[in-house]
Amino acid sequence: MSQKPTKAVSSFLLNRKTFSLNDLVTATGIDRRKLLRVLEKFRNEGFLQIVSEEKVRPAWGENGPFRKNPCYQRIKDISTRQGRQRPFCGRDRIWRTIRYLRKFKRSDLVRLTGDKERTVYVYTRQLVIHGYLKDLGRSGKEKVFFLINDPGPKRPIIEGE
């Protein structure tokens, strides 16, 4: 299966600063109309700007008007572009709060995230089972947890989720 145009253009832009549409078509082998659409999207998002616009005569055997061949310049790092993301859910909020606090009780999470006690209870228990949290003991009636394995800001996806 061929690569999707947005991904192909993103990977092409990592190494090139100035290029024309023809260069892109030659490098990726994707239909130029689809590529032009992606380039316009990137331009509207502020990653590219047009340096010059040329028109190219149709190739031998092709019909129709002169083809557009704009020359673009990359003005912003394309790796900072964030694609479509899944919506932010309660577990994301809990995970973020755990990363900020490091050592916490379940009541701290309920108080700071505003999520239900049951949600916090189930999620922390799963994180303990999968080795992300460690149960340090009790402070009063409540368990105290500590974050021992931090894979980053994105919450770990647990099996069966």
Next chain:
Amino acid sequence: MRKVFVETKNVKRLVAAINALIKRHIGIERLMLLFGNPRMGKTETIIWLINHFFTDAVYVRCIKIMSARWLLEELVSSLGLDPAWRAKDLFDQARDALIGTDRLVCFDEIDYLTHDSKVIETIRDLNDLTNAPFVFIGMHQADRKLKKYPHLWGRFAQVIHFEPPDRGDVGDILTQICEVKIDESVVDAVCETQSLTLSLIYRWGQKIEAIARSRGLDKVSADDLFNNNQSRKKNVSKTNKSGIKLSA
């Protein structure tokens, strides 16, 4: 105990200050300093704000031995990007992600970094080039330490000092977190505690509930807190008469 976050006067002041910071016009500095004694709830308030109002905000916890590159790496990974290797690339990544946005960036324990001008100047440069709202959170002498950098100090649009809780705050917190009724005398008694902090008030709340549960009270007064033996005798008879049972 009820697991609720209580909006004290400090919290309200902070919310107002951050709103003012966000609404500022582009071209005006967007730096804010939040400082106060330890255990006043600064970090918890910021986390609560991030969770409820600024979901795309970034929180970076500073460490004493942090270098500028390390700080940038933490910031870039908190922004959800893959950190580059070179310091210049890291700076570019952070700048590109923050430029022209209203993403709140919070640096906790900023006074750890005040000894290293390189790190502080890097943060200032980033703020200059992106104009994103930055919040510095520090301990009780953070303002004095940051005054060493006059060009940075002049840029703070808001400086918030977290004050110790007053009587009104103590009353609000205890009535909202305790599941039993509280007499005014309890609030007065708690206010007399030396160097009162938020965590101490929560401990008082736990104690109040424990006393109410063990003695079967529906309203707790200062006498119940301090006169253990006498009140216990009284309350046992009260419990027998009324038969009140409290759920914990």
